[in-house]
Amino acid sequence: MAGEAERHLRERLNRLRGLPLLRGTRLSGELERLQKQLDRIEAEPSDEEIWRSVELARHSQRPYTLDYVERLFEDFVELHGDRARAEDPALVTGLARFQGKTIAVIGQQKGRDINERTRRNFGMPHPEGYRKGMRLMEIAQRHGFPIATFLDSPGAYPGVAAEQHGQGGAIARSQALLARLTVPIVACIIGEGNSGGAIAIGLVDRVLMQENAIYSVITPEGCAAILWRDAGEARKAAAAFKPDAVHCLELGVIDEIVKEPTGGAHLNPDEAARLLGSALGRTLDELGAVPGDDLRNRRRERYRRVGIYSARAVEPALQPGS
Amino acid sequence: MAGPRIDVSIEHKNLPEQSQDEKKHPNTCPSCGSHYRDDELERNLRVCEHCGYHFPVRARERVTQLVDEGTFEEEAAELRSEDPLGFFDLRPYTERIAEAEVSTGLGDAMIIGGAAIESEACELAVMDFAFMGGSMGSVVGEKLSRAAESAVERKVPLVAVTASGGARMQEGILSLMQLPKTVCAVEDLRDARCGFVSVMTHPTTAGVLASFASLGDVIVSEPGALLAFTGPRVVQQTTREKLPDDFGLAESNLRFGHLDAIVPRGELRPFLGRVLRLFSNGR
Numbered sequence: 237m238a239g240e241a242e243r244h245l246r247e248r249l250n251r252l253r254g255l256p257l258l259r260g261t262r263l264s265g266e267l268e269r270l271q272k273q274l275d276r277i278e279a280e281p282s283d284e285e286i287w288r289s290v291e292l293a294r295h296s297q298r299p300y301t302l303d304y305v306e307r308l309f310e311d312f313v314e315l316h317g318d319r320a321r322a323e324d325p326a327l328v329t330g331l332a333r334f335q336g337k338t339i340a341v342i343g344q345q346k347g348r349d350i351n352e353r354t355r356r357n358f359g360m361p362h363p364e365g366y367r368k369g370m371r372l373m374e375i376a377q378r379h380g381f382p383i384a385t386f387l388d389s390p391g392a393y394p395g396v397a398a399e400q401h402g403q404g405g406a407i408a409r410s411q412a413l414l415a416r417l418t419v420p421i422v423a424c425i426i427g428e429g430n431s432g433g434a435i436a437i438g439l440v441d442r443v444l445m446q447e448n449a450i451y452s453v454i455t456p457e458g459c460a461a462i463l464w465r466d467a468g469e470a471r472k473a474a475a476a477f478k479p480d481a482v483h484c485l486e487l488g489v490i491d492e493i494v495k496e497p498t499g500g501a502h503l504n505p506d507e508a509a510r511l512l513g514s515a516l517g518r519t520l521d522e523l524g525a526v527p528g529d530d531l532r533n534r535r536r537e538r539y540r541r542v543g544i545y546s547a548r549a550v551e552p553a554l555q556p557g558s
Numbered sequence: 559m560a561g562p563r564i565d566v567s568i569e570h571k572n573l574p575e576q577s578q579d580e581k582k583h584p585n586t587c588p589s590c591g592s593h594y595r596d597d598e599l600e601r602n603l604r605v606c607e608h609c610g611y612h613f614p615v616r617a618r619e620r621v622t623q624l625v626d627e628g629t630f631e632e633e634a635a636e637l638r639s640e641d642p643l644g645f646f647d648l649r650p651y652t653e654r655i656a657e658a659e660v661s662t663g664l665g666d667a668m669i670i671g672g673a674a675i676e677s678e679a680c681e682l683a684v685m686d687f688a689f690m691g692g693s694m695g696s697v698v699g700e701k702l703s704r705a706a707e708s709a710v711e712r713k714v715p716l717v718a719v720t721a722s723g724g725a726r727m728q729e730g731i732l733s734l735m736q737l738p739k740t741v742c743a744v745e746d747l748r749d750a751r752c753g754f755v756s757v758m759t760h761p762t763t764a765g766v767l768a769s770f771a772s773l774g775d776v777i778v779s780e781p782g783a784l785l786a787f788t789g790p791r792v793v794q795q796t797t798r799e800k801l802p803d804d805f806g807l808a809e810s811n812l813r814f815g816h817l818d819a820i821v822p823r824g825e826l827r828p829f830l831g832r833v834l835r836l837f838s839n840g841r
Binding site for chain 1: 642
């Protein structure tokens, strides 16, 4: 499997090497670029390792948001309802004490057995869930509480009512509110952080990602269904869009990879929580020393810089009609 | 309005349903079957004279439709997508980009620039669905951010015209990061008290709907546009729910309170002019 991408590159590399040098400079640039890509591929998690992350991130025994809340925080008080329409159990919110101080907690929550899974809607929030989250953000801002978010969702719920109640707008406004806050915000990616459903609570100062978690724009199955026209090609899709922690760190999208117990967080939830808690504590201490306005400005600056692109004039030959 | 038109609607109605692989001519109205020459369609802002169906509009043509002649000054035209993941599905991403560049004559799925609409100065960001489904990758995110900065610098409102299938999957997690990036750009715009008018055209979905497009001070759409976080096909497949006839359409969005107005294309320019004047009067 690791092969496919690599084989493709090697083939291209060999083909290019064999070409007579008509436009020498450009070709050697291309050769160098391909060689670099090959080197990078060899040093990185293989396709199998990526897929193992996908499986571990979605393991049925993996600790969920409330498992960490229980182990990391004291005096947790869960707050329910968006004060407009409904209570959404797919996203839990509340106040708790962490290292002696009050903290606001927002996270997607999956269910352990079939009943709870249904009740939690498999961790796929409706707009009401995001609006409940925004309520918590406002409380945190008013009282100066730092915020910890826990990302673990296959995505926002794709249903008729969710659309009618404004799923897209709710995700956008949740991010917009996070961009305005002057309290420290840390995101912990503890399972699968997928698409808009995850990023709604993911616009933050620091992102901690467990080593077997995944973070991506779409589920492997969704990507495969669209680009390969076959959801069964999920492995290929995951290998192509690389949702694993190592790649996310390399792309500058997360700040720290949090170790898990050997074999995955589900084998020792207490230890997984201890490791996550110490990273969260350290990060909040750092952020706590920064004045609020600076926090917000740096947060915006962080996202201002994200992205990889180049600048190049339009080649006249590519302009239609010329 | 007048002008020669080849109306073949009757023949079409009597024909059996076209098979899916047999694509209709792009100038044939999918709603009533009327067929137009390209210059006829262009003259009528690509709206079917017969039934009012709104054909898709390419980004450059949209700019021409909206702005005072000769006022559009494009910015950041040199930005190009990179291939940070070495992505390929059935074909390499680089090949898809190159092909889109050639077929559309655009650098990516959005063009931005300063302009005037009915003599009101503004910054314009227009998406083009023909460029890889109007998908938002690093370049679209960067251009929207620059458009916001440019608006702040010149103290003018931003007008965004969206048409997008969502985030560009080929850029993986970086495409998801364009959601918070564009949201932050809109927040900077708000802090500087610049107005933001979002015009959602068919289709505005997923990542673009879930970021800057939904954050306009004023949000309008064109008739019949699909505005949904998840499109009808996926909703149907995942939930097996029975979908309402107008699922996700602008009309449904207006009824549920997600839109300020549905503005037919012919009225869009005067509408924007009026809104922009109101924003500039308040300063």
